[in-house]
Amino acid sequence: MKILTFTGRSPSEALKKAKLEIGNDGMLIETREIQKKALGREPLYEIVIGIEEDDIHPTYPKKPTKPLNQQRPIKEESQDVLYDISSAAAQISEIANVRDPLYEYSPQKISPNSYEPKELKEIKSEINKLGDKVKLIQNMFWDEKAPTLQSQIPPEFAEIYRLASQSGMDRDHLDAIMQMTLEHMPSKMKENSSTVKRYFQTLLRKMIPIRRESLPTVGTKKVIMLVGPTGAGKTTSIAKLAARYSYLMQKKYKVGLVVLDTYRIGAVEQLMQYARMMKLGIETVVDPPEFSTALNSLRYCDYILIDTMGSSPYDKGKISKIYECLEANDTEYSIDVVLVMPSSIKYDDLKVTYENFSSLNIDTVMFTKLDETRGFGNIFSLAYETKSPISYFSVGQEVPEDLVCASSDFLVECLLNGFNRSKA
Template sequence: MNIKRYIAGTVQEALQMVKREMGPEAVILETKTIQSTRGAARAGKRVEVTAAMDYDPRPIGATAAEGPDLQEVLERYRYLEEELKEIKNALLLAEAGNLMNPEIRYNRGLKTRYLNFRRFGLMPEMIDHLLEEGGTAPGKGNESAADILQDSLQQVLGRISISPQAGGARDRKIVAFIGPTGVGKTTTLAKLAALSAIKQGRKAALITTDTFRVAAASQLETYARIMGIPVETAAGRGEFLKALQKHKDTDFILIDTAGSSPNRKDTIRELKKTLEVPEPIHGYLVLSASTRYQDLLHIDRQFGTLSSKSYIFTKLDETEDPSSMINFLVSRKEPVSYFCTGQQVPDDIEPASKKKVASLLLAKMRRGAEKTKNEVSIYGSGESTERRSTRPQSRSFQSGTAE
């Protein structure tokens, strides 16, 4: 580990020195203001940045030598495979139990609605709430499957809140991009900055409080230079307040923050303290669409201390199953603002809409139908008659749930 201190007139100059000497992967350990007494020209306040770089990577052969042998890996795989089979069987039994509920089993509209919710990927507790909201009274009897599907969609969409697009109004607005590491906060900020400055012609400015990673500040400076937008680096609350004051006449201020583990409560408290300023700041909690539902809830609880908040979901292009995101949005009162579908700035972002959510739900439903169709085709053509005859209950269940 190589640790070194850099002293410069501003944080940006110090970070550039770190980048030139250690590269973009260097880690910033500390940033502070010091009083310099070296020479008349350099006397006064300076910035000291302590950075570190690991120059002692593990030997290439170490991983292979220390790793488990092939037999052990295969045993673990077989064990996991058996566990997955048990879980799948338990889920099928649970669904079969719900379908045996007389209120659902003998009510065609309710049964179809229940199956629609399941095919959307909704969790059982979500389905229970939606069925209770919709009531269990018998349907008209002449409702088509398409009508029931449309009603099911409308019911799910009615539980998801959509926020207005940021930067649309001419009033001054300050937004902060917060969330865990690796979800694309800086890229998302750049997309919204480009839309505001280039397409809407608004006066915008960027502020980054992420002084822990050299690459983050450098990336934001590159985006700002391309878009012709000023950018400020703020190490600590004092510099953050000065940056806000410097751009007091700017229409739209976008703040990039350092990613944090949701388990680092001290870091999140420090972030909240930094963002507590006289002017209201709207927090965009940036989340990945591929994150598990329980993890999304945990992240939201830990970062949910801001008074004004909405969600931005990234990486929709990297997941085939948006169920976790949909379940999360159905369970939250706060709105979703944007969806991101790639890395391109500013193209791969769109304002959240009910239409987009509906398309995701229907796509999930279609993929499930295709998968079921393929599985039925394989069992129907690839197995012997004797083997197929041992699965009458499974086949009957599949045909019964296809209504």
């Protein structure tokens, strides 16, 4: 990269000189005041522009490159470039906050409020051109092993590609969605990274299947079974759902609990304690033939929530035990099977877990521990791959506050901007 300097009585004048000399291909690295305004003396500003050697006009004088013994590794130089970019961005912000600019007005109109400052207008124009160039250079260094697709997309897409890739989204899914965006996005929107991000957010939201919460109608009841791997948070989620249906809805529904997890004494005792606190009916099931009896014992309830034993996705014996209970159901009640998975495991593990529990005929998926991870692309990829709707998110340990109905807006916000509990 070639480093060039230009001076002027204002930053915009120096930018004009740079534009006349090298066109629009340069990147602003630094702006500084080298001579303050004084009586009888104009101020003087200097800007530093970086430009690739290949972009310099042939008539522009070239300087010899550094001797080999003075050159530094490219990684160190790239870090300096990133530092300079950050400095440039800060200085651009300072320039944009000009407080006392020179206004141009005609003799007929003398109110400054009727006009945009000439200098500020020129600077805004240059900032708009340079902003995406700064983002592009920053994104050039985001990964030492840059994906091949990155060289095939416009510079304005580099930031959104980096965010989505670092979120844990499956690379094949990301590339397919990016290709779809490139093909269908209006060309006018491709010119600015902000509009690209908004379009990409809208596209992702439409691709996430969500199951809206439905309430039991008069004379019916909802039976919900939570299944999933050990440590996913099924028991705590059962307690959150029970509290939600009992106290947080417009109507206070009657809720009953069924426990299949008799392998873990602690889980049974925990649910027993929740049942006593919320005054809920609770039944335990040891063998599949007892399952229907337990459901019939809670026939006075509007909601029946079933907690199951946690198991490794590879433990087919425990999964089969749950399946046998479902098969033994000879009541009139239809059972919604909800697969509970922690959001903190990578996409490949989520996919294997889903596949091994799919023999239970999964209706919806609930994701827990959203507050314990920084990447949410794995959740998107599973929903995108399986087309299985998401019903709830667990965003913390508090009962019942930290359970929210699933929303594609919230998931995409987490994926691109990070977890924010206030937006749940």
